[in-house]
Amino acid sequence: MIGVALAAFLLLLAAVYLMARPYLAPLPEPEDLSVEQLRADRERLRAQVRELDADFETGKLAREEYRRLRARRLQQLEGVTRRIRELEHLEDGVEPEPAPPRLEALDRAVEDRIAERKRLLAELEARSCPTCATPIEPEDRFCRHCGAALATAEVKDP
């Protein structure tokens, strides 16, 4: 009987403690919502890039469509990542830990290549038919709309 009473009392005590604690102890810091949102965006964009790759590799996406979509995603990804870094700087007030030099160099090289590819793709993407101004795909030899012959610009794969 005493044991039961003691258990009941302890239960009550624990319940009250759980409900009262937020008023007594400091709260866990919530993540900044906008950073959180951005991270979610980044996660989604990455997943989309991965998905695009898989779709392309398994032949579910035409090459030109794949390239255009991927370039767009990478661009968005870059923007989101930059904003996350900015916000994190603001929050911490400290520089992020520099990556080891080897990685840094690799980073730069890769970033350069990405930028280069993106520039090329954007350029190609911006092309339109000289006759009717319909946008054309990089690999088109003839305009899809008016049939005019186009100067081919083969995309060179490095």
Next chain:
Amino acid sequence: MVLLGNFALLVALVAAGYAVVVGVAGARGRREETVRSAEGGMKAAALALSVAALALVVLLLRKDFRVEYVAQYTSRDLSTFYTIGAFWAGQAGSLLLWAWTLSLVGVAVLIANRTRNRDLMPWVTVTIGVVLTFFTALVTFYGNPFRTLPVAPPDGQGLNPLLQNYGQWVHPIALYLGYVGFTVPFAFAVAALVTGKLGDRWIRSARRATLWAWVLLTAGILFGARWAYVELGWGGYWAWDPVENASLLPWLAGTAYLHSVVVQEKRGMLRVWNVALAVAAFALSIFGTFLTRSGIVSSVHAFAESSIGIPLIAFTVASVAVGTGLIVWRLPELRSPNRITAVVSRESSFVLTNLLFVAMTLVVLWGTVYPIVSEAIRGVELSVGQPFFNTLMAPLAIVTVALLGTCPLLAWRRVSARHLRRNLAVPAAIGAAVFLGLALANRGRHLAIVGVLSLGAFALATATTELARGLLARHRHHGEGWGRALGNLFAFTPRRYGGPVIHAGVVIMLAAIAVNVGLKVERQAQLAIGDSLTVHGTRVTFTDLTFEQTPSKFALVGHFRITGPDGERLGTIRTEQAEYTGQQRVTEVGMRSTLGADLYVVMNEVDPRRRVATVLVFHEPAVFWIWTGMVVIVLGGVLAAWPWRIDRPRGGLALELASEEVEVVA
């Protein structure tokens, strides 16, 4: 212990109610302390319900027959294993198990979102809190397992022998966890609707919980089907019984939801569908409990009728009403900026999938509630019966298999005819080859079954090529060995490749069911010792009838010899008709299973004096493959839901992209 149990229930009820009231206050006042205090209320409720559950276990183990529930479902000679299993053998214990698991799931959600989704969490807490309060109130006032009897009987009534099977530990628990799990996407959907944060964050936050809920619900249903086949002795595994339907309804809605959310995550579309399906899956879980527990429809599960139906149906209606109201209120914001750009595309195929699942849900729902409606309107209870379900569900299942074979091959946004042709060529060729081969082998007989099988082969080929292509791509572009590539395939894109595994399982299962339904043979005859019965070339000879007596049961055991078409001996089978003290009669099925078919023997009427028995023999083809399909489905689900730890390359985004860049260039 009785006192402690009752007290704990009361504490849980107050704490859950506190979580709701304070949660609403905190959400409206945007006060973080208040919201956290509401979350504390949920944790306190979980603690109190754990204490109550523990108290019930102690009472069961002590065989304290003063307690009505213990006296009803246990007896002195019941083993410890089933004594603990008696926890959820009756209504009161089941409700307690429900409330308890819900509170634990709720706490898991709170912990996972301690620093995330702080804008959604108040309403998630409130929603789970409302459901928890409701179920705790049901346990406390309608089905209290701690109610005592004025006089303790000398012995309990014992556990229903049908429940004395290891399945009692798997089937109900998996189902409850599945039902309970669908509260999480519902809570996040409500939170998204209330706060107007209608992006795909709520979906991703509820994703893992939903996947696990689906896996467990699936496992529960499949295990139940097997249990019915092995234990009940009628030669079937699914009878469109209302209680079976009760579990299928939330499963159908939940499956539609899991497919549909992919489109919102990928393309920001189908948002109305997704919130509606989250509400539907939850409401149908509650409705399923209502069907199971209210005793309103007659069912083989034969639970006692009770007064619990009214609050359950009221809660179902209320959750649908709240969900619908919120969706209508947010309708303008739910419209997606993206449109489906092509008639044939991955997006449109997902819409088709949704429509298919909704059609199946409506068929099952209508068939299940029709008896209730007809009784209410015309005063006669009319059951639609199995033909109704079979006639309508079989074509829908065939369409499902066809879609399973086609949809995964479509590309997003728009499909290029050339790629589609290339992707479809191999599966279609395999399907055609299987059709021709089987049709010729059967000389044109059983064309319907051959058609289903070849469609299945087509869909299976699609699923396999999906996996093989992914594997090949990883092997080729990442230079991974085959084993590693397989592991990484699931680790990096679990849903993408868990999907085809599940699809393969579904196809195997549905094709096997088609074969089983189409080619099943049933024979019944009265046999004396020495008589025999031939079913599908196999001869079943009644060789002996013996008696067995243990303290808890009296059994008549029939012994049979099995001989093949050419007179070869295939072994013996024993089947039992047992009478447990104070309980119903139970048949123990005699079975001989092979990869091709099961031989299933049951004795119905036994006359021990004349040594004559009415023997029912089934030739059950392809049953092994039904179970195999089920196992594959669950395995695929686990692969998709598993919390894979991916070792992201260090050095941030650039390196990660670098590996992807290489992939593109290669």
